[in-house]
Amino acid sequence: MFMPRKVLEEKLVQLLAEDVGQGDVTTTALAPSELTVEAEVVAKDTGIAAGVEEAVILMESLGLKVEVNVGDGKAVKKGQTILRVKGDARTILCSERTVLNLLSRMSGIATMTRKLVEKLRDAKLDTKVAGTRKSALGLLYFDKKAVLIGGGDPHRLHLDDMVLIKDNHVVVAGGVEKAVKKAKMYSSFTKKIEVEVTKVADAVEAAEAGADIIMFDNFSSKQVKQAIESLEKAGFLGKILLEVSGGITEDSLLEYASTGVDVLSMGSLTHSVKAFDISLEICQIH
Amino acid sequence: MFMPRKVLEEKLVQLLAEDVGQGDVTTTALAPSELTVEAEVVAKDTGIAAGVEEAVILMESLGLKVEVNVGDGKAVKKGQTILRVKGDARTILCSERTVLNLLSRMSGIATMTRKLVEKLRDAKLDTKVAGTRKSALGLLYFDKKAVLIGGGDPHRLHLDDMVLIKDNHVVVAGGVEKAVKKAKMYSSFTKKIEVEVTKVADAVEAAEAGADIIMFDNFSSKQVKQAIESLEKAGFLGKILLEVSGGITEDSLLEYASTGVDVLSMGSLTHSVKAFDISLEICQIH
Amino acid sequence: MFMPRKVLEEKLVQLLAEDVGQGDVTTTALAPSELTVEAEVVAKDTGIAAGVEEAVILMESLGLKVEVNVGDGKAVKKGQTILRVKGDARTILCSERTVLNLLSRMSGIATMTRKLVEKLRDAKLDTKVAGTRKSALGLLYFDKKAVLIGGGDPHRLHLDDMVLIKDNHVVVAGGVEKAVKKAKMYSSFTKKIEVEVTKVADAVEAAEAGADIIMFDNFSSKQVKQAIESLEKAGFLGKILLEVSGGITEDSLLEYASTGVDVLSMGSLTHSVKAFDISLEICQIH
Amino acid sequence: MFMPRKVLEEKLVQLLAEDVGQGDVTTTALAPSELTVEAEVVAKDTGIAAGVEEAVILMESLGLKVEVNVGDGKAVKKGQTILRVKGDARTILCSERTVLNLLSRMSGIATMTRKLVEKLRDAKLDTKVAGTRKSALGLLYFDKKAVLIGGGDPHRLHLDDMVLIKDNHVVVAGGVEKAVKKAKMYSSFTKKIEVEVTKVADAVEAAEAGADIIMFDNFSSKQVKQAIESLEKAGFLGKILLEVSGGITEDSLLEYASTGVDVLSMGSLTHSVKAFDISLEICQIH
Amino acid sequence: MFMPRKVLEEKLVQLLAEDVGQGDVTTTALAPSELTVEAEVVAKDTGIAAGVEEAVILMESLGLKVEVNVGDGKAVKKGQTILRVKGDARTILCSERTVLNLLSRMSGIATMTRKLVEKLRDAKLDTKVAGTRKSALGLLYFDKKAVLIGGGDPHRLHLDDMVLIKDNHVVVAGGVEKAVKKAKMYSSFTKKIEVEVTKVADAVEAAEAGADIIMFDNFSSKQVKQAIESLEKAGFLGKILLEVSGGITEDSLLEYASTGVDVLSMGSLTHSVKAFDISLEICQIH
């Protein structure tokens, strides 16, 4: 998910601008215009840092000097300093909340993703954990990058990068087989074709029609096993990627993973984020 | 938080555009270009609907016909239809996720806010529940509106609408008293002045300096009571608004509220949203 | 009205871009591409400098070196140099008018504001002079900042930062009392509530309903006095802020101020600006 | 200055959006969401209406019904209704100030322009009155259109539409003759070339070098006459357009015009606008 | 490449706005403001129509009535009417060039693509013709859609939708094998992985490393055959997609196609477009 710094900077400055509105009235009244301060961005919890690159780009573009103590993807402990920043007091005070909102959402996503990824690794399973497009509007890039930093797979980035046939597409196309065939006929050769199936019986139909990936939608782990058996019988196992989506929790993760599917995707990673608690403290005034 | 429909429409279309990228490759391949379908937006959980106005504005701007079954702020039960939409199949399929992301985030915020508001009302307390600026970047308007729909107070909308002196401002200004006095001297008469205090002792200092609102930051309910007692002795009770912020949970809500403060603000309302589960199902093809 | 330099820079560069269109055809034809020149921005009148920070940010963002001789809010005499700028000749020629338009509008506003503020100060009155939202579209930030630099109060910054009940709101709400009560019930606790009254009789009604600020709209100074007397009798004097708006001129300023109101707001400060005459002269070619 | 309605609409909605910020908190609290009202936009002064087309486009794009009583360029008397508008109360209240700011600036410019144009016409002079680029930033289109509506010439629209050699260009190019010759050599054949001269002696030099238009910068009327005499002797009279700019006032207008120049351009038309007083009154509630 | 009409409309209106600048001065002077006319958009050449949907969306968004005679992808003959449009004369005159530029570029691309596609079809070959990212900046969507309308494959839409390992990536990664393996390890499972090879020997290496698609870069048809033979020996034929890119012309098309590769991609389709000649003629004035 590399993006040139300048492109990212423009996005970030625009997000800050929205928060600033017609000016920061508190900082205007309270902070002198030529004051230099130093501040620390400190974790109030234990987890995985994410959004650090973005925080640095934003703050540096504002003329602040930033020193990174805990980089993206590294574990951070409660009380540990993630960043040190030095520069114009007004600029730091005015951008504080934007920086923290970015860091705490992204670190929250990365922390949960990492937890799940490690749970699988500890169980010696190489199933992937993936995000979905169930994200905060406008923040897709940041949410997906946080999943990646946590060790997960970002999955589809928006509507133009893969063919993902959902239930409603199947309805419109007239069934799984027709949908996959139509997709193969009318899509670019550059795209993978994934299809969501809602019944065990549809899995083989999807595979026969030529899908690259099959997503079992809201299947119990038992149903997943049945679907895999059918695919095995039909000779598709190992030739097609298998994903489960819907209803997977931290608790049921291993149960689903042990069925042998390749990917477990979880909307909750980005639609129900638990913010990671981070604060910024001014520690020195020059 | 009224905003002319056209202004809101532009924001929403831009959010959709980001998700579309260079085009919806799945819909292109699978849905015929002149097909009309009907779909239902259905709650998969029980809670408070929010984002309905936004969903309608977005879908209508795309040329779809929408019928509202459960309006903003109304209770919705699991399985209940919130909206019915009719129109071009490709347009519905392409905007589905944007509409659902909007509805599930906003309904999630409204549902939690309403739960807390009703808990207070049931306990015959008229303490307000308020949001904060700890929100998803770029979605402040939607997050604040959802708090409002849930029955909460949106609090400050961004950096230009009130003077809110946070800990770092106090540090820069050289103490609570100096900070409040500076704020009174250099701010517009149109702004209320709120100051965050971190010690019981600072509460009276803040009141004497002329603050309109005092925020007790990360106080235990016991500390809140002590602060209120000090303010009472000093004759400020009833003349100044009192807010608690930091560390309030669903469980400790009543304990804090029963201290007699006016407002309980909770960052978790918008920084750690639990998405409300909603789906869109195509139910008829014309 | 602090805004991070980078955010302001983007606004300013966009304003310049509009003036440039598809390119500066005069400068292209006449100025060599590698020429360095020095220029002076000189006052052609006597007044108060404003827009200097903006001019510096814009010119520095274009790669020019700028030296400030008279900063924002300082008095400047006819013939005095405000800024010295050095750099690429084409860039200076191409941005000259944008820089001057900014400086002359903002300095014009600051000069008039300061004149009124000093008139009050000389008369030992501490009445505030305030701006309004009667401004040039899109330039609210710059107009308000110029009022502030002149020593005035910026008043409301746009529609989201205070509740200001105007005559038409009163009509829709069904009277002053109802309007104020509705505002208190449905607005955030973070907002002050101001109400515009058009009759002496309404002043007490507004105060009793709980307004924080009362604006006497198009009152004669005699009517203002009557309103103040009524408020005094009702015990509200000193507990509520009083503002007069409408029809105040430089001549009637002291008469209104001597009634004892807190604020005199004047639309003409920003809707009928007399531009401050400033020019840019290239003084050296390298 | 025709611009497709849709293009203009986007500009206008963006200007409104800036004023709205995160929402109109007053209207939200006071006006019910389904209320229809009627309002009149009334002149509080006598002059020339301008900005009417823009006001209509903006209000119609917001879903309001508008009836025009006094169109662009028509004389309007104090107390006369310019527009009648009907529709959603919240939308009218929220867009009121944007509409009025547009109308009062543009009508102010048109009123002054017309006054000068008529003064010349009454004196049987066909000299043109023209605007300049000394305008409010970002509002060039609106300011120029208002000049046009008032009967003036908009002059250059921005930096790409003609070659206008100003004093600083002459300095950089090394004299009037060199500047004009360079312009003729390096500019597109589609552009007129105008040059600003600061001395009588430069007028003939400019004409000989091939300028299409000569601008006498800050000349007294006497100097203008001398320059015209020189041009006459040199055989250029009638073959080149002559413009005076700088220091022209309502009082000196006829004196300058009677010298026989073709155009009098005045920065004050757009840099020192006297707003035309207009208000919006809700007159009926449905 | 479906995109909701409203999203496309915004893109198109923005492109028009750039051409309009500060207003269409010719139309302003010449066309009355209330005149309705009818016009025909006529092909001056024979080929394939494309851009029709975009032209309709733009013109309808401007309030014009449009009737389509030849839709996207249909053959059009010299002299044939593609569209009939009726509406405001000024709007038609002002948008004419934008509409024609869109239609003639897109139809030019579609015409050439179709020509190549039919050449292959006539030779009973099912090789695909594909575009590349060698396009006009900012027009990727339109260029790709035109390729699609012509019967070609749009290939990658931008940098986020597939992994395409070009020569420079191979250099940075340290060889074809390492590059493909790294791509498989660090990319999302949702992406196909294509690798560009510059030597016959690299083809098998790429296949063994697990590439989904191999692109033969600037290969002669003889080299392509050799590469295919190697892949056949190694057992990869039919299991991996093969693409040739670089140096393919209309003349060498069949020679390359007959080697048995799956895709022939040609930068010239979009980087060296021959515009399709189309004009707009006003045919009736109301």
Next chain:
Amino acid sequence: MFMPRKVLEEKLVQLLAEDVGQGDVTTTALAPSELTVEAEVVAKDTGIAAGVEEAVILMESLGLKVEVNVGDGKAVKKGQTILRVKGDARTILCSERTVLNLLSRMSGIATMTRKLVEKLRDAKLDTKVAGTRKSALGLLYFDKKAVLIGGGDPHRLHLDDMVLIKDNHVVVAGGVEKAVKKAKMYSSFTKKIEVEVTKVADAVEAAEAGADIIMFDNFSSKQVKQAIESLEKAGFLGKILLEVSGGITEDSLLEYASTGVDVLSMGSLTHSVKAFDISLEICQIH
């Protein structure tokens, strides 16, 4: 066509951003984040370099170091290095295509323009070659600048910079004479007036009505001669500029030029660009 670097930078970064989408997935997977490389931008053909300034501005704004070997307007031979760039590998890989698309379109335009310009110069003719508005949407600035670099005249830049009366305007205005007279009456004195004529007979009519420039639309060289004779007889020759447009090819260029017209404008210069072949090769890894 000078534009301040910062303004141009914003345009260029926006064009890059569109290509990047949600991130460059190939570069993310393959290039380490701290790697510095050097690359050369090499011509694969012989022609005229253009777009070099833009490439430098874009790459420098991304933090890369660029060294120019062949500047804008200089001849470049096949195999010659145009630019050397050094910096972050990911940034170079991600911006490669945007930079090359810019350079190859602009150099393609400049190369063809120069070829025609030199053909005329070699024939000792001083006829100008000019571009038109038949350009790629949104790229007008770049296309026009490339024409200029090639030695051509950019002609009109968009709709606001000159009055160009096309056939459809003539139809609406009711004939050539009426059209030109209307244009003279209602246009700013700052604009030249050009009129397109389609019959020999209209040329004198246009001249008599006062046009500054006459464009012979789709005339044979014989018709051009006839028109010139008519104009000569009527005494207009040398007093009015003459342009031919439509159907001019490289072959017929001299034939048209030898008629004595001043300008030959050719849509093909920008609507049917042959891209100049340029590639970027990483040559060193640090």
